[in-house]
Amino acid sequence: MSITPQFALLGLDQQELTKLAVEKQQPSFRGKQLADAIYRQRVEKLADVTTLPQSLRESLTGEGGEIGWPTILKRFVSQDGTIRYLIGFADGESVETVWMPEGDGGEAGDGTDAYEDRAERHSHEWHRATICVSSQVGCAVNCQFCLTAKLGVQRNLTAGEIAGQVLVVLRDQDVDIATERINLVFMGMGEPFLNYDNFMKAVRLLVSEVGIPESRMTVSTAGIVPRIEDFGREAIRPKLAISLNGSNDEVRESVMPLNRKWDLERLLGAARAFPLRNRERLTFEYVLLDGVNDAPENAREVVRLLNGIRAKVNLIALNPGPDIPYETPRPERVNKFQQILLDADIPVFIRRPRGRDIYAACGQLKRTEELVSLS
Numbered sequence: 001m002s003i004t005p006q007f008a009l010l011g012l013d014q015q016e017l018t019k020l021a022v023e024k025q026q027p028s029f030r031g032k033q034l035a036d037a038i039y040r041q042r043v044e045k046l047a048d049v050t051t052l053p054q055s056l057r058e059s060l061t062g063e064g065g066e067i068g069w070p071t072i073l074k075r076f077v078s079q080d081g082t083i084r085y086l087i088g089f090a091d092g093e094s095v096e097t098v099w100m101p102e103g104d105g106g107e108a109g110d111g112t113d114a115y116e117d118r119a120e121r122h123s124h125e126w127h128r129a130t131i132c133v134s135s136q137v138g139c140a141v142n143c144q145f146c147l148t149a150k151l152g153v154q155r156n157l158t159a160g161e162i163a164g165q166v167l168v169v170l171r172d173q174d175v176d177i178a179t180e181r182i183n184l185v186f187m188g189m190g191e192p193f194l195n196y197d198n199f200m201k202a203v204r205l206l207v208s209e210v211g212i213p214e215s216r217m218t219v220s221t222a223g224i225v226p227r228i229e230d231f232g233r234e235a236i237r238p239k240l241a242i243s244l245n246g247s248n249d250e251v252r253e254s255v256m257p258l259n260r261k262w263d264l265e266r267l268l269g270a271a272r273a274f275p276l277r278n279r280e281r282l283t284f285e286y287v288l289l290d291g292v293n294d295a296p297e298n299a300r301e302v303v304r305l306l307n308g309i310r311a312k313v314n315l316i317a318l319n320p321g322p323d324i325p326y327e328t329p330r331p332e333r334v335n336k337f338q339q340i341l342l343d344a345d346i347p348v349f350i351r352r353p354r355g356r357d358i359y360a361a362c363g364q365l366k367r368t369e370e371l372v373s374l375s
């Protein structure tokens, strides 16, 4: 039986761990030892951090301290190699985290090209992998094509719970971060920009303590305009993706009610003002819904909207789900939409659906326990 810690060390950065050690009359280098044990060696129990004196370990556990790892409750393995993890936290809540060996093509054209590392030497069967990370239990944004929206929002995740998802998956997959290529996408359950401070702290932990470069991370927002502005000012930040999903306010509002608060003019204004780095592009995600937003005229509107923005577009043909009132467009419609953007010199990629059979694909994360076969 796992014991609920009164305070978790996972989520504290090296400075905070050092402060904790010094408060316990320990030399400050104990902070670095703790950080290394938690984030680099992925030690699960404080008692097993053998670099620390036993007295310090006992003193911390005596006060109810533990590392506080999340628990893998279930694994659903897709025929395409994708794994949907159900990950539980100390209070009994859970989220989903998705492991995608070889990614889903969404990285293409954004400076971390999908297949550029084929020649690297690896001990695993995969050449690179992407982890899709959740930021909240459920989501309040209510995108009409998304199963997570059906849960509502239960609570925000802490920085330790966000970074902890990555750590448990890295350990489960036995990843060596120094030699193997991992991309992170913050596109799982929840809207990261509605849990901004915890999300950003998790990013800093993953960059500084775990050792994953920020250039291999992408965060997707439904369009929380004030936080897009804050995000542009961050010294350490992932790349930005914006869920567009509509080519005019009427269509976007019907698909994403959030558009009433921050309409396309404000959203694209923030996108235009966003300070991109050298060679960086802003990604626009566009879920194609048959007969709703996937007509050639919609594609031409997207071209006009993105005029003047260094952008790339990821197209996602809807991943179906129960009670989702939309259909998946036929491949010809998806290809036609793509061609119109290509003709306007906009880099555009079609994301491969990953793990649809286990409800792991985009918009499908809702902690489904049973496995329903989808045609």
Ligand code: SF4
Binding pocket: 139, 140, 141, 142, 143, 146, 147, 148, 149, 188, 189, 190, 191, 222, 363
């Ligand atoms: S698509 Fe993302 S922002 Fe929209 S409801 Fe689903 S989880 Fe929330």
